[in-house]
Amino acid sequence: MKHILLFAAGSSIFLLAGCGSGPRMMDANDTSTNPRSMQKIVSEDWVEISRKGVDAVLKSPVFDDYLTAYRETAVAAYAKAHPGAEIPVSVKRAKPLLMLSVIQNNTDEHINTQLMTERISEQLLNSGKVRLTSAAAGAGQLIDPASSQARQLSKASDFDQKTVLKPGTLKAYDLSLSGTVVKQTASVGRARTLSYFFSLILTDNRTGEVVWKYTDELKRGDVRPAIGW
Numbered sequence: 030m031k032h033i034l035l036f037a038a039g040s041s042i043f044l045l046a047g048c049g050s051g052p053r054m055m056d057a058n059d060t061s062t063n064p065r066s067m068q069k070i071v072s073e074d075w076v077e078i079s080r081k082g083v084d085a086v087l088k089s090p091v092f093d094d095y096l097t098a099y100r101e102t103a104v105a106a107y108a109k110a111h112p113g114a115e116i117p118v119s120v121k122r123a124k125p126l127l128m129l130s131v132i133q134n135n136t137d138e139h140i141n142t143q144l145m146t147e148r149i150s151e152q153l154l155n156s157g158k159v160r161l162t163s164a165a166a167g168a169g170q171l172i173d174p175a176s177s178q179a180r181q182l183s184k185a186s187d188f189d190q191k192t193v194l195k196p197g198t199l200k201a202y203d204l205s206l207s208g209t210v211v212k213q214t215a216s217v218g219r220a221r222t223l224s225y226f227f228s229l230i231l232t233d234n235r236t237g238e239v240v241w242k243y244t245d246e247l248k249r250g251d252v253r254p255a256i257g258w
Contacts, residue, residue: 069138070212070225074247078227079148085243086149086231087156095233095240096158099125099203127159128202130232131167136212136225142169145227146206162202204240205232224248 086092103123104116129150132142154161164176179194208229215222224246231241 070136070140070247072144074225075144075148078225078245078247079145079152081245082145082227082229082243083149083152085245086153086229086241087158089241092158092231092241096125099123124158124160125203126200127153127161127204127206127231129166129170130205130207131169132207133209135209138212140210142210143171146170149229150206159204162200164199165202167205167207201234203234205234206230207232220252222248 100121100123103120107116107120108114127150129146132146134140134142150161153159163171163173166172176199180196180198182188182193183190206229208227211226211228213224213226225248227243227245227247229241229243230239232238233240
């Protein structure tokens with residue numbers, strides 16, 4: 030009887046140890062409870078750096094100064110081209126066109142920077158401060174080939190040529206968003222740290238002037254067990 034009880038108890042422990050849980054819904058925007066990795070960047074890191082980057086640019090007085098100057102330039106150009114005419118509201122509220130440029134990955138990981146730039150560009154667009162182009166983009170960023178393809182339909186007889194888009198109508202971008210990602214690790218004894226440095230830059234492509242710059246660090250640490258990793 031004792032052997033049977035011991036066997037039953039052991040079997041129960043084995044079964045409990047082998048039990049897992051199925052997929053569960055998680056809040057992608059809640060980064061406070063989700064697991065982190067000491068080996069690589071994870072989804073929660075992208076959420077945090079994107080959120081902080083957007084907050085920084087939307088609250089930046091330097092960027093606000095650029096937007097004010099951009100509108101003033103647009104108004105002055107319209108007034109010069111149309112002397113005496115009333116300035117349209119669209120000109121008074123002129124917004125620069127933003128292009129997503131290259132985010133350099135200076136780490137030893139495969140990193141899809143769209144996880145950061147798509148969040149940032151979406152919120153910048155929805156803030157009403159900029160316009161966004163998908164006709165041009167840097168390596169690793171999302172580009173929509175439809176704009177270019179639509180201008181090649183003049184050679185396709187199946188399409189009504191009155192509706193075909195003409196060459197030379199795409200808008201050149203005013204701003205470009207670029208940056209870098211750098212990874213750094215350190216260990217002393219069993220203690221170790223992992224840091225990711227993110228640098229983002231908005232550049233006025235007419236002048237080459239940097240109109241906003243942001244640098245942040247995501248850092249975590251742990252202490253490895255005395256036995257094992």
